[in-house]
Amino acid sequence: MRSQLQNEILLLQGFRPLNSAAVDLGLGPVKDAFPNASFPLGAVHEFLSPTAENAAVTSGFIAGLLAPLMRSGGTSLWISTSRTLFPPALKNFGIAPDQFIFIDVKREKDALWAMDEALKCGALAAVVGEVHDLSFTASRRLQLAVEQSRATGFVLRRGAGNVGTTACVTRWKITSLASEPIDDLPGVGFPHWQVELLRVRNGRPGAWNLMWERGAFRPVYKLPPFFHEQKKKAG
Amino acid sequence: MRRFVSIWFRHLATDWFTLRRPQLRVMPFVLRAPVQGRMMVMAANACAQIKGVHAGMALADARAFVPDLEVLDDMPDLAGKLLKRLAEWCIRFTPLAAVDLPDGLLLDVTGCAHLWGGDAPYLADIVRRLNIRGYDVRAAIADTPGAAWAVARFGKEPLVIDSGRHIEAVLPLPPEALRLEAEVVERLHKLGLRRINQFIQMPRASLRRRFGQHFIMRLDQALGHEEEPIQPVQPLEPYQERLPCLEPVTTATAIEIALQQLLETLCLRLRNEYKGLRAAVFKGYRVDGKVVQADIATSRPSHNVKHLFKLFEIKLPTLEPALGIELFQLEAIKVEDHFPRQDKLWEGGGGLEDERLSELLDRLAGKIGAESIHRYLPTEHYWPERSFKPAASLQEKPTTIWRDKLRPIQLLAVPEKIEVSAPIPDYPPMLFRHQGKVHKIVKADGPERIEQEWWLQQGQHRDYYHVEDEEGRRYWLFRLGHYDDKTYQWFLHGFFS
Numbered sequence: 001m002r003s004q005l006q007n008e009i010l011l012l013q014g015f016r017p018l019n020s021a022a023v024d025l026g027l028g029p030v031k032d033a034f035p036n037a038s039f040p041l042g043a044v045h046e047f048l049s050p051t052a053e054n055a056a057v058t059s060g061f062i063a064g065l066l067a068p069l070m071r072s073g074g075t076s077l078w079i080s081t082s083r084t085l086f087p088p089a090l091k092n093f094g095i096a097p098d099q100f101i102f103i104d105v106k107r108e109k110d111a112l113w114a115m116d117e118a119l120k121c122g123a124l125a126a127v128v129g130e131v132h133d134l135s136f137t138a139s140r141r142l143q144l145a146v147e148q149s150r151a152t153g154f155v156l157r158r159g160a161g162n163v164g165t166t167a168c169v170t171r172w173k174i175t176s177l178a179s180e181p182i183d184d185l186p187g188v189g190f191p192h193w194q195v196e197l198l199r200v201r202n203g204r205p206g207a208w209n210l211m212w213e214r215g216a217f218r219p220v221y222k223l224p225p226f227f228h229e230q231k232k233k234a235g
Numbered sequence: 236m237r238r239f240v241s242i243w244f245r246h247l248a249t250d251w252f253t254l255r256r257p258q259l260r261v262m263p264f265v266l267r268a269p270v271q272g273r274m275m276v277m278a279a280n281a282c283a284q285i286k287g288v289h290a291g292m293a294l295a296d297a298r299a300f301v302p303d304l305e306v307l308d309d310m311p312d313l314a315g316k317l318l319k320r321l322a323e324w325c326i327r328f329t330p331l332a333a334v335d336l337p338d339g340l341l342l343d344v345t346g347c348a349h350l351w352g353g354d355a356p357y358l359a360d361i362v363r364r365l366n367i368r369g370y371d372v373r374a375a376i377a378d379t380p381g382a383a384w385a386v387a388r389f390g391k392e393p394l395v396i397d398s399g400r401h402i403e404a405v406l407p408l409p410p411e412a413l414r415l416e417a418e419v420v421e422r423l424h425k426l427g428l429r430r431i432n433q434f435i436q437m438p439r440a441s442l443r444r445r446f447g448q449h450f451i452m453r454l455d456q457a458l459g460h461e462e463e464p465i466q467p468v469q470p471l472e473p474y475q476e477r478l479p480c481l482e483p484v485t486t487a488t489a490i491e492i493a494l495q496q497l498l499e500t501l502c503l504r505l506r507n508e509y510k511g512l513r514a515a516v517f518k519g520y521r522v523d524g525k526v527v528q529a530d531i532a533t534s535r536p537s538h539n540v541k542h543l544f545k546l547f548e549i550k551l552p553t554l555e556p557a558l559g560i561e562l563f564q565l566e567a568i569k570v571e572d573h574f575p576r577q578d579k580l581w582e583g584g585g586g587l588e589d590e591r592l593s594e595l596l597d598r599l600a601g602k603i604g605a606e607s608i609h610r611y612l613p614t615e616h617y618w619p620e621r622s623f624k625p626a627a628s629l630q631e632k633p634t635t636i637w638r639d640k641l642r643p644i645q646l647l648a649v650p651e652k653i654e655v656s657a658p659i660p661d662y663p664p665m666l667f668r669h670q671g672k673v674h675k676i677v678k679a680d681g682p683e684r685i686e687q688e689w690w691l692q693q694g695q696h697r698d699y700y701h702v703e704d705e706e707g708r709r710y711w712l713f714r715l716g717h718y719d720d721k722t723y724q725w726f727l728h729g730f731f732s
Binding site: 052053055056057059060061063073074075084085086087088089090091092096097098099100101102103104105106110113114117118121122123124176177178179186187188189191192193212 | 586587589590591592594595596598599602603607608609610611612613619622623626629633637638639640641642643644645646647648677678679680701702703706707708709729730731732
């Protein structure tokens with residue numbers, strides 16, 4: 001009875017369950033933070049990335065989320081005013097870069113307009129917008145657009161400006177962590193991130209450590225340091 | 236009674252060459268083409284014909300006749316194209332004008348001649364106007380196409396055959412005038428039948444037995460016993476719609492209504508003909524004599540009113556009505572085939588083929604310009620900046636695969652110079668300074684050497700290192716040049732995720 005009521009409330013809040021709920025983004029334990037334990041598709045997500053390094057990590061995380069969405073041949077748009085994304089690198093995340101269409105605009109206003117138009121079109125797997133600032137009004141427009149078309153939007157906020165309230169469903173911050181060695185070999189290992197879910201509507205915010213290993217997310221649970229030493233001794 | 240005009244272009248191809256190069260008018264010249272390995276004369280102009288050169292001669296023979304003969308290459312299909320254009324022009328004389336290959340036109344002029352004051356002035360006008368255009372023609376008018384054809388080519392003046400007298404006109408002509416096959420004509424000549432009236436009285440059964448059914452058909456067509464259908468040319472109507480206004484309009488709403496109406500009629504026609512427009516212009520003729528216009532382009536053929544209206548909607552504010560627009564005109568400049576696609580039963584994942592996607596891109600291109608939309612395909616280059624190329628269209632497929640090498644997700648357009656301390660040659664640096672901040676390198680991979688492609692660009696190679704600093708941030712650094720060159724430099728090129 002209570003869960004039914006909860007679902008009805010979610011529906012009223014524009015949080016419709018998708019018929020394509022089968023799409024699993026492979027987020028593992030992060031899923032439990034969302035209502036209905038499924039990543040909210042058909043919504044706008046906001047990512048904070050104050051530095052260039054942050055932007056790189058966030059683009060990687062978004063690419064990891066997009067890979068399952070685009071696996072069936074879907075197309076995505078990458079809208080930006082100052083794009084540094086290197087298309088061939090998307091292949092590392094299992095996305096064919098030719099399935100991406102890049103829109104490079106000069107003004108922030110045009111980027112938001114293009115994102116709004118793209119989100120209204122139901123033919124896209126996802127729309128990624130790189131902007132510096134996102135006002136509440138602009139985020140509200142985007143949210144209204146996706147409620148009609150059920151498209152998924154990712155807003156990558158570059159720059160360390162003040163972060164106000166937005167109408168986005170979630171707010172994330174991804175920071176890089178020391179990479180996990182591959183089979184205890186020296187050198188740079190698999191990408192390793194701290195994924196912070198700062199805000200989520202009707203869910204529980206939290207922080208997780210995830211790594212991108214051979215085309216999938218894998219949660220990393222911090223083990224007490226003595227475990228490593230024991231393992232070393234045993235090995 | 237039906238009336239037909241047959242126009243014979245005596246030097247169709249050579250007249251066309253003369254029109255393009257007027258100095259050829261007084262020179263003997265021929266058009267040549269290889270036939271079974273020999274150079275043959277395909278056409279000769281009037282000057283050359285006077286000197287005994289005619290079509291079908293070997294070019295060497297013609298040169299022997301006329302030493303200063305000008306020789307040009309023949310253009311195949313020229314006659315067909317020229318005659319089609321001339322037939323379309325002849326619609327000024329009659330609505331039914333047909334091409335009559337290889338060197339003539341056939342007009343069905345039933346009920347047209349009286350507008351020119353009778354057959355003779357009508358025919359004279361046709362000949363005069365074609366002469367002004369530069370073509371040497373002979374035209375005849377008769378009751379049947381066959382008789383008109385025969386008289387135009389073989390008859391004597393006058394070439395106007397009165398109604399009902401075409402049989403008399405045909406009788407004294409040679410059998411070639413009946414449009415027969417060459418071997419039939421040859422056989423008739425062998426038998427001494429040099430004029431039509433010599434064999435017209437013969438029993439039809441024996442004529443059919445000796446010369447075949449085709450001979451009988453041609454004879455009947457010339458004499459009017461058998462109907463001869465002609466295929467008139469139909470000029471392509473431009474995809475254009477006009478909407479005059481009773482009163483000049485000035486408001487945006489009125490312009491939108493006009494556009495909507497024009498689009499609906501144009502798209503209805505396009506849909507019925509399985510066409511779609513790729514580019515269109517919407518023009519408004521103003522009271523003060525000026526013309527304002529807005530143009531759009533689509534990435535694939537479309538006849539979707541809603542979509543096209545949206546494309547125009549962005550441009551409409553640029554139309555200045557001033558004192559008012561009194562006439563609207565919508566024209567599709569570029570039209571392509573557009574066959575209906577079978578709709579999917581379920582909503583697809585939305586691939587590149589999706590029409591909604593191309594409509595979205597059209598809208599974006601309309602506002603922010605088509606040059607800001609990019610899609611990339613892989614190319615066979617290791618140099619990072621050259622490893623991809625812009626795709627020409629949404630449908631273009633990659634010709635090679637995307638390499639699965641580890642590459643930074645963010646790549647700086649211009650590598651940034653950094654200060655580095657590196658211990659020994661070919662070892663990754665220990666620390667580097669970028670934008671005033673020192674990064675101590677904890678882990679590193681490399682070097683990955685990428686050589687210059689000397690056929691494209693000269694310069695030094697790059698040794699790339701994938702490094703991670705103590706805070707877990709990952710970078711792509713490279714050293715330009717050899718370590719022991721003393722002129723090497725370090726750069727930061729990208730950020731890994």
